[in-house]
Amino acid sequence: MLNPQWLRSFDAVAEAGSFTRAAEQLGLTQAAVSQHISRLEDEFGPLLLRRPRQLDLTPAGHALLACHAEILAAERRLRARLSDDDPHHGEISLITPGSVGLALYPLLLALQQAEPGLCVRHRFAPDAEVCEAVLDNRFELGLLTLKPDDPRLVARLFAEEPLELVVPANARLDGWEDLARLGMIDHPDGQAMATRLLSRYFPGNPGVRSLAVRGYVNQIGLILEPVARGLGFAILPRHARQAFARPDAVRVVEAGAPVLDSLWLIHRAEWPLSARATAALDFLQHRI
Known part of the structure; x- marks a missing residue:
């Protein structure tokens, strides 16, 4: 597991082109920053070409820099996905039978147009797959034509x-x-x-x-x-x-x-719906 502080030091050195300026930006000593880079180079080999008044990245250094950028981006996506308190940002995931999906998907797109911070993920599927996808946490919301009796699911009447x-x-x-x-x-x-x-x-x-x-x-x-x-x-x-x-x-x-035919809305019983899912359901039920 890569030490996050070592990676932050490496990013700072690569951006600043200097151990001294990187240490100042991070509020660390130059010796500490140098030690972090040394630990990374022990792991991956030379990352920097040290020349008078100039630092250049080696191919391994470029690869590590790109890798850290991907890690940071993944962390941002994870935080966005787990931030349930914002009804205007994040993913709305819904899996439904085909017929009602034809009616709901355009409405979800209209909601996304009104709230560009949302991301809509919708899938058409038969009842058995809907249940499985919600139970496996691949979708937060699902619609079924038969009310399930699984205690892990909350089911309420959505529409007829x-x-x-x-x-x-x-x-x-x-x-x-x-x-x-x-x-x-x-x-x-x-x-x-x-x-x-x-x-x-x-x-x-x-x-x-x-x-x-x-x-x-x-x-x-x-x-x-x-x-x-x-x-x-x-x-x-x-x-x-x-x-x-x-x-x-x-x-x-x-x-x-x-x-x-009754349509039953389902979600996992162990935790509450996200704020964005609750807002989306309110939007849909006023229009379906």
Whole structure:
């Protein structure tokens, strides 16, 4: 482990070009500064070329100077990351399911524009990965569609997101037969979402597995592309439909009471949220 005081002395000598001026800047004796440089040279070999009235860095000296600069920069980043008392500076890390992420990420960017001292890190992921990432401290905040029962996590209701039956804009849908004729555009949560929604819209239906699957997409932002081209219907959360770039090419079918998915905000239970995370959540919940 490099002694920080030795490194500070080396930086001062390299900048001042003199042991005497470096000692004055540091409030140390010249002998102390010389000793620090000697200890470093015992470790790394010659660092300075000593000429009358001039000091030059050797290649090893340049490398050590650059290394110390990296150490100082890493320390500054660490302090910024650990400074939880400033809501205007530091990293906001959030991991979410795809649909709500499509709605939240633009809002987070708007917050960052208003508060340039913030850094937004967002990831789309399924529930299992969200839980794992928060538990491993890779993200401070996460959103889940199912409330977890892990005592290491705090979970509170963040929002409710309606599921929607989305068909091509010109499609006629008078009953289950029309739905079966269209066929389904599936996605990772498609079967589960379809089961919940279609049982409400079409009581006594033959079941989702009786429907032909016309396609499968695992990218939330692309699920409605085949629907817009008339290739089938899809069932997905409202935020995903609202983020679709061609809203005039699709239509939402309203056929009964809404089916709502609850979104649960999670974070580690052992310590409080940072001030910037608390401020960001307040910002989001007033706009989502």
